[in-house]
Amino acid sequence: MSTNTTDDAPPHSDRPSLSGRPSLMGRPSFLPPHDPGPMERFVDRALGLVSHLGVISQMTVGTVKAAFKRPFEWRSLLHQLESLGVASLGIVVVTSVFIGMVMAVQFAFGLRKFGGMEYTGRVVALSFARELAPTLTAVIVGGRIGAGMAAEVGSMSVTEQIDAVRALGADPLKKLVLPRLLAAIIVMPVLAAFALVLGFSGAMLITDLQFNIPSEFFLHSALGTITMADFVSGMFKTPFFGAIIALVGCHFGMTTTGGTAGVGNSTTRTVVVISITILIADFFLTKLAIGLWPSG
Secondary structure (H helix, E strand, O other), X not given: OOOOHHHHOOOOOOOOOOOOOOOOOOOOOOOOXXXXXXXXXXXXXXXXHHHXXXXXXXXXXXXXXXXXXXXXXXXXXXXXXXXXXXXXXXXXXXXXXXXXHHHHHHHHHHHHOOXXXXXXXXXXXXXXXXXXXXXXXXXXXXXXXXXXXXXXHHHHHHOOHHHHHHHOOOOHHHHHHHHHHHHHHHHHHHHHXXXXXXXXXXXXXXXXXXXXXXXXXXXXXXXXXXXXXXXHHHHOOHHHHHHHHHHHHHHHHHXXXXXXXXXXXXXXXXXXXXXXXXXXXXXXXXHHHHHHOOOO
């Protein structure tokens, strides 16, 4: 009597399943994999965002703790101040002057329709002090220095230099993240103040040349309108913008994988995330600043 178990198998058990799922006998399907729907992609992106926020939060806490450990990286801090601040003055000068000119031309043309062109200096000064100088400087300069951080730290990550720092007993957060975070927090208010002065100067120049508004009148009318509360409410936001730039740039740099292609992807993602995050944070910081320093 035969004991061969293959004779008892179903006659069609060797055929692949046509349902898109593995067959009952464990054989793979020849159909393409399941394409995730819009809801599945949304859930995946939401979970990815939560994961990134968790990693950035852990990095922030670790960096704050590392700030109280000795020795302090003074040389690295000075190098980052030069790299992030002094090297960014060129782009701040060009963008601020021309943004001031554009805003002055737009406001002058608009106010001329209502016979109120003499209010151009007041509107430009108020908008620059409270919003344009801190926010546009953070977006423009943040893209530059954030991409530089992501590229530099990302290159160290893919070449395993960060692992070497850990192997030597040092803390990468203290060596790499802390100097960049402190430097960004320090330089952003300075750059925003430069942008405010330069942007207002460009607006004053173009209104004098094109709309025959004397520079003295433009300056006195602006200084008579703007208050210290307006200036402080704008500068109040810049340290937060600097922290966002440094943390996002270092985060994408330290999580870079995939060689040179991964460095390029991290740099691109850093610029996009920094721009969006600064604009989102600007709304909440503006609401807070208005509550703390309402315009008189």
